[in-house]
Amino acid sequence: MSAAADLPTAAGAPDPLLLPRLMQVGPDAGADLRAHLGRHGRLSLDMARERLLAEVARSGLTGRGGAGFPAARKLAAVAERSGGRAVVVGNGAEGEPASGKDHVLLSSAPHLVLDGLAVAAYAVRARTAYLYVLDDRGALAVLRAALAQRARAGMDRVTVQLVTAPTAFLSGEESAVVSALSGRPALPYSTPPRVFERGVGGRPTLVHNVETLAQLGLLARWGAEWFAAIGDPEQPGSRLYTVWDGPRARVVEAASGSTARELLAAIGGRPEQVQALLVGGYHGSWLPVAALDAPLSDPALRRYGASAGAGVLLALPHGVCGLREAARVSAYLSAESAQQCGPCLNGLPLIADGMRRLAAPGRAEGVRRRVEHWAGLVEGRGACKHPDGSVRFVRSALQVFGPELDLHARGRCSASTAEPMLPCDVEPATARGRG
Amino acid sequence: MRAALSVDWTLCDARGLCAEMLPEVIEADEWGYPLLRNNGTVPFELEKQARATVELCPLLALRLSVPAEVPAQRR
Numbered sequence: 001m002s003a004a005a006d007l008p009t010a011a012g013a014p015d016p017l018l019l020p021r022l023m024q025v026g027p028d029a030g031a032d033l034r035a036h037l038g039r040h041g042r043l044s045l046d047m048a049r050e051r052l053l054a055e056v057a058r059s060g061l062t063g064r065g066g067a068g069f070p071a072a073r074k075l076a077a078v079a080e081r082s083g084g085r086a087v088v089v090g091n092g093a094e095g096e097p098a099s100g101k102d103h104v105l106l107s108s109a110p111h112l113v114l115d116g117l118a119v120a121a122y123a124v125r126a127r128t129a130y131l132y133v134l135d136d137r138g139a140l141a142v143l144r145a146a147l148a149q150r151a152r153a154g155m156d157r158v159t160v161q162l163v164t165a166p167t168a169f170l171s172g173e174e175s176a177v178v179s180a181l182s183g184r185p186a187l188p189y190s191t192p193p194r195v196f197e198r199g200v201g202g203r204p205t206l207v208h209n210v211e212t213l214a215q216l217g218l219l220a221r222w223g224a225e226w227f228a229a230i231g232d233p234e235q236p237g238s239r240l241y242t243v244w245d246g247p248r249a250r251v252v253e254a255a256s257g258s259t260a261r262e263l264l265a266a267i268g269g270r271p272e273q274v275q276a277l278l279v280g281g282y283h284g285s286w287l288p289v290a291a292l293d294a295p296l297s298d299p300a301l302r303r304y305g306a307s308a309g310a311g312v313l314l315a316l317p318h319g320v321c322g323l324r325e326a327a328r329v330s331a332y333l334s335a336e337s338a339q340q341c342g343p344c345l346n347g348l349p350l351i352a353d354g355m356r357r358l359a360a361p362g363r364a365e366g367v368r369r370r371v372e373h374w375a376g377l378v379e380g381r382g383a384c385k386h387p388d389g390s391v392r393f394v395r396s397a398l399q400v401f402g403p404e405l406d407l408h409a410r411g412r413c414s415a416s417t418a419e420p421m422l423p424c425d426v427e428p429a430t431a432r433g434r435g
Numbered sequence: 436m437r438a439a440l441s442v443d444w445t446l447c448d449a450r451g452l453c454a455e456m457l458p459e460v461i462e463a464d465e466w467g468y469p470l471l472r473n474n475g476t477v478p479f480e481l482e483k484q485a486r487a488t489v490e491l492c493p494l495l496a497l498r499l500s501v502p503a504e505v506p507a508q509r510r
Contacts, residue, residue: 189445190443190444190445190446340444340445341444341445341447342444342447342448342467342468343444343464343468344444346466346468377464377465377470381444381468382444383443383444383445
């Protein structure tokens with residue numbers, strides 16, 4: 001045990017420049033409690049809450065689920081309303097088909113995530129804690145075993161309830177998570193009230209992505225300076241990226257603000273074969289190949305009108321038709337609408353149909369203009385950000401694949417393969433069994 | 436800050452009453468859903484009419500936020 005009544009100092013901390021921090025080197029090395037404690041040491045929660053919150057604020061930790069919101073502000077918003085009845089939720093409902101980092105983290109380092117959940121519960125004086133994860137990727141067994149180990153060791157003051165999320169793109173949307181944990185369908189709802197005001201069961205609720213929690217587990221051990229020793233100074237630390245070199249993906253832990261070129265190199269990819277980049281996943285933005293050297297952090301991507309999202313980087317190689325891939329994803333996004341809000345419900349299928357027409361070589365008089373018109377009609381007009389994110393994806397595709405649009409208009413296509421590449425299930429109703 | 440209208444999109448079913456009641460602020464899009472001009476900002480002289488519109492929405496999908504209630508973006 002480290003010294004009581006104070007934050008752990010950096011004494012005994014691992015080299016802050018050494019990566020990986022979160023990820024485990026050997027298989028399942030972090031899934032075993034003894035191995036976890038051997039590597040990270042025991043977590044002490046004896047420091048004053050105010051100091052803990054101040055330390056998180058000083059660290060600059062931002063949410064790793066997509067929105068990139070400062071973690072300390074979320075913690076403080078719930079802490080000040082808690083009255084000892086707050087709820088904390090570890091959000092591992094990674095519905096984005098192109099993202100695999102939460103699954104890899106939960107499978108290989110469940111104890112670090114659970115440490116972070118304990119830190120969060122302590123910080124906001126929560127009485128209830130949930131870990132909300134997809135049930136189709138096999139992390140559940142690891143998590144059950146990890147929770148049993150911790151229960152035997154008497155590690156957690158707040159019992160963690162493991163709840164499974166439906167496999168759907170919007171599963172991890174904050175209000176959808178709160179709905180599901182409150183016994184309602186796992187769908188987004190209109191805010192306010194925001195979840196930090198009234199969330200699960202009407203109680204102030206903190207929803208943090210599981211990677212954010214794992215980072216919190218380290219931050220509580222080693223402090224803000226250690227945490228912020230690497231990465232983009234405006235959004236410091238390490239982060240998990242799901243990197244796709246064409247159809248092949250790997251999860252990489254790297255300093256925040258690593259460039260696409262560096263991340264591709266880390267998985268043995270070939271930057272010279274890249275036609276375009278998709279950053280931030282299916283609610284993210286297509287960027288031209290010139291963005292290979294742009295740091296993938298929110299502050300640095302702002303000038304492209306893009307954000308790092310949940311850390312998805314997808315490199316589309318030459319020879320694949322970007323419009324056809326964008327059309328497939330548009331159909332997927334349309335099918336994944338919660339079907340609750342009129343503009344999204346009506347607009348996304350029309351946009352998807354327009355994209356399908358643009359993806360086929362041949363004249364498509366006025367189609368692009370209509371897609372852009374519908375994009376304008378759905379944007380900002382939903383309970384959640386699904387319409388906005390879908391529009392960002394489509395607009396950036398039309399921009400980056402502009403030359404391909406011109407080719408198609410002349411009846412040609414640059415593709416050398418018709419093999420679909422981006423991971424998305426375009427017949428979700430059958431494969432997902434949501435209804 | 437003036438009063439502003441907002442829509443709960445999960446409730447709205449494009450009945451179209453609001454666009455008829457308050458055309459200065461709301462028009463119907465091609466599917467009948469409300470399009471709010473100027474982010475739904477209600478001119479002072481139309482505030483009473485806006486309140487009536489909120490009350491007449493059959494699905495209770497409209498909300499009028501007066502300045503004090505405008506949800507503060509947490510910095």
